[in-house]
Amino acid sequence: MASIIDGKQTAAKVTEAVAEASAVLEREAGVKPGLAVVIVGNDPASHAYVNAKSRMAKQCGFTSIQHSLPEETTQAELEALVASLNDDPAIHGILVQLPLPRHLDSEPVIQSIRPDKDVDGLHVVNAGKLASGDLSSGLISCTPAGSMILVRSIHGADLSGLNAVVIGRSNLFGKPMGLLLLAANATVTMAHSRTKDLAAICRQADILVAAVGRPFMVKKDWVKPGATIIDVGINRIDAPEKGEGKSRLVGDVDFEACAEMAGAITPVPGGVGPMTIAMLMANTVIAAYRSAG
Numbered sequence: 001m002a003s004i005i006d007g008k009q010t011a012a013k014v015t016e017a018v019a020e021a022s023a024v025l026e027r028e029a030g031v032k033p034g035l036a037v038v039i040v041g042n043d044p045a046s047h048a049y050v051n052a053k054s055r056m057a058k059q060c061g062f063t064s065i066q067h068s069l070p071e072e073t074t075q076a077e078l079e080a081l082v083a084s085l086n087d088d089p090a091i092h093g094i095l096v097q098l099p100l101p102r103h104l105d106s107e108p109v110i111q112s113i114r115p116d117k118d119v120d121g122l123h124v125v126n127a128g129k130l131a132s133g134d135l136s137s138g139l140i141s142c143t144p145a146g147s148m149i150l151v152r153s154i155h156g157a158d159l160s161g162l163n164a165v166v167i168g169r170s171n172l173f174g175k176p177m178g179l180l181l182l183a184a185n186a187t188v189t190m191a192h193s194r195t196k197d198l199a200a201i202c203r204q205a206d207i208l209v210a211a212v213g214r215p216f217m218v219k220k221d222w223v224k225p226g227a228t229i230i231d232v233g234i235n236r237i238d239a240p241e242k243g244e245g246k247s248r249l250v251g252d253v254d255f256e257a258c259a260e261m262a263g264a265i266t267p268v269p270g271g272v273g274p275m276t277i278a279m280l281m282a283n284t285v286i287a288a289y290r291s292a293g
């Protein structure tokens with residue numbers, strides 16, 4: 001049986017270190033890290049994520065500001081809010097929760113965030129630094145950064161000789177994850193919805209990372225014996241066994257079956273999810289330190 005990678009415990013260690021760093025910065029330089037989280041519309045899952053982020057920011061000793069904008073917010077209003085946060089010296093990190101309602105175009109909003117406050121690592125300046133191998137001067141997207149910490153907890157820092165397969169090619173996760181694995185010397189395959197014979201490609205993976213948003217997609221016979229599986233999916237499915245109208249969270253991986261084949265595997269919930277929030281806190285405290293010079 002695979003060992004279970006405890007993302008909750010690792011995330012708690014990260015946030016503890018962040019809280020300490022935050023206290024030192026405030027004491028020594030009089031700077032209290034500030035995180036602004038912006039959410040538009042009424043999606044309950046997004047509100048739950050954003051509330052968790054704001055709560056954790058407070059726990060880390062940050063100034064935590066949440067802007068909940070109505071569904072009918074215009075592109076100009078949203079960009080005006082980002083502009084005011086860009087200019088606010090008490091704010092070091094800005095996160096606009098995605099996805100935005102359909103009438104809004106997320107890309108210009110993301111690109112309007114000052115790169116040094118882009119704690120999501122999505123601005124082209126930050127994405128470009130990562131793509132060109134600069135892993136230190138920008139800000140790196142939280143979910144891939146957190147997933148890498150979990151990979152390193154199993155394999156160490158150098159992934160030389162290991163095959164990594166990432167399923168999913170989004171700007172938010174798949175692309176930066178592939179780049180981070182590559183920077184750690186893994187041999188990386190980026191798979192996606194147009195990939196042929198995905199199962200055979202996945203069977204080559206020493207490190208298999210799934211980020212597609214389809215419950216139970218990765219099956220036991222896709223898994224190389226002893227592989228490390230990082231499950232980035234967060235899918236809510238009906239759970240009649242828990243009672244009428246109940247639901248539960250599952251990943252993209254058929255966890256029970258794949259755990260019989262893998263060497264190590266992240267659970268959902270309690271794997272990558274807590275790491276995403278922890279790395280958002282880490283990025284915010286880094287941005288605040290940089291602002292203090």
Ligand code: GUN
Binds near residue numbers: 097143172276
């Ligand atoms: N929606 C789901 N994950 C994320 C994330 O990491 N950042 C933002 N901004 N939105 C998300």
